[in-house]
Amino acid sequence: MSVVSLDALDLAAxxxxxxxxxxxxxxxxxxxxxxxxxxxxxxxxxxxAVDLIKRSANTASARLQFCRLAFGAAxxxxxxxxxGDAEKVVRGLMExxxxxxxxxxxxxxMPKNKVKLVLNLCLIAQAAIPRGGxxxxxxxxxDGVSMHVAARGLNAKLxxxxxxxxxxxxxxxxxxxxxxxxxxxxxxARESSMHVSVEASAEAVVIAAIAWA
Numbered sequence: 212m213s214v215v216s217l218d219a220l221d222l223a224a225x226x227x228x229x230x231x232x233x234x235x236x237x238x239x240x241x242x243x244x245x246x247x248x249x250x251x252x253x254x255x256x257x258x259x260a261v262d263l264i265k266r267s268a269n270t271a272s273a274r275l276q277f278c279r280l281a282f283g284a285a286x287x288x289x290x291x292x293x294x295g296d297a298e299k300v301v302r303g304l305m306e307x308x309x310x311x312x313x314x315x316x317x318x319x320x321m322p323k324n325k326v327k328l329v330l331n332l333c334l335i336a337q338a339a340i341p342r343g344g345x346x347x348x349x350x351x352x353x354d355g356v357s358m359h360v361a362a363r364g365l366n367a368k369l370x371x372x373x374x375x376x377x378x379x380x381x382x383x384x385x386x387x388x389x390x391x392x393x394x395x396x397x398x399x400a401r402e403s404s405m406h407v408s409v410e411a412s413a414e415a416v417v418i419a420a421i422a423w424a
Contacts (some may be wrong), residue, residue, distance in 0.1 A: 214379035215261045215394075216388060222398075225391035226282050232388065233274045240267035273303040281330040282395070287407070292322035294350070301333050309343025310364075316350045324403045325358075331396040331419050332407075334358040335373060339416040340364030356422040358405075363415040 217225070240263055247260035277300040280292065298314045303388045306312045314330075329350065336346050344364020374380050376393040379401070386394045400407045405420045 215381060215384060215386060216410050217394075222391075222395070224249040225386065225388050227394060228388040229391050230275075230278045230282060233270050233278060237271040237274070239268040239305060240264075256273075256283075267375050273300070276300050277304040277330065281327055281334065290323055292326040294321050294326065297321075297326050297330055301346075303332065305333065305337050305346060310337070310340065311345045313345060313347040316348060317398055321350075322403070324399050324406070328396065328399045328403055328405065328420055329360065329390065330359060330360050331399060332420060335369070335393055335396065335418055336360045336416065337370050338364035339411075342366065342368050350420075359416045359417060360419075367411075367414060367416050369411050369416045374409050377409070 213303060242312035244260040244267065247263075248257060251257055251260065270297070280297060280300055294316050294320050298312075298316065301314070302312050329348065333346060333348060339362040340346070342365045344362065344367065347358045347359075347361040347363070349361075372382060373393045376390050377400070378399040379394065381390060381394065381395045397407060400420055403420075404422060404423050407418065407420045410417045410419075
């Protein structure tokens with residue numbers, strides 16, 4: 212199947228839909244918490260609302276900071292991004308009581324699109340372990356010529372449509388807001404002259420991006 216091409220407006224609209232989807236839930240929870248504070252007199256319920264607002268604000272901030280690097284023009288004044296910043300947003304978004312991050316990446320300035328690529332590979336890995344587990348990120352070689360992101364957890368599984376989207380050839384020949392993230396990941400990989408492959412087993416999903424020879 213040939214590679215699907217999206218025009219700039221459609222790509223921008225679908226990515227915006229993806230970002231809005233990521234932040235609408237915590238923002239909605241903040242609104243709900245504020246409404247409780249306005250209406251509720253019980254001190255216990257008011258404290259519950261305050262805690263909800265704090266948690267939701269932290270979640271919204273983590274998602275926006277991640278999206279800024281993964282999808283946006285963060286650091287547009289230069290061509291490189293510090294991999295330490297990438298680690299920070301990955302841990303902020305994905306590491307919690309259920310999911311641990313193993314970050315095996317040297318602290319360097321890396322080409323912007325390669326940082327975007329590894330962040331988007333992490334998103335795909337996270338989706339493969341909805342019950343939690345471990346996400347292991349490894350980058351080797353000058354300027355990140357080899358990337359491996361492994362997701363290990365109970366019933367680790369990659370959605371069946373993801374490999375085709377990564378290759379730029381969705382099964383039905385079109386891309387919607389649900390599929391734009393892996394499709395965009397493939398675009399960034401090809402722009403970075405890298406090939407993405409996926410290996411899946413009962414224990415792990417491993418996504419690799421290797422520079423073309």
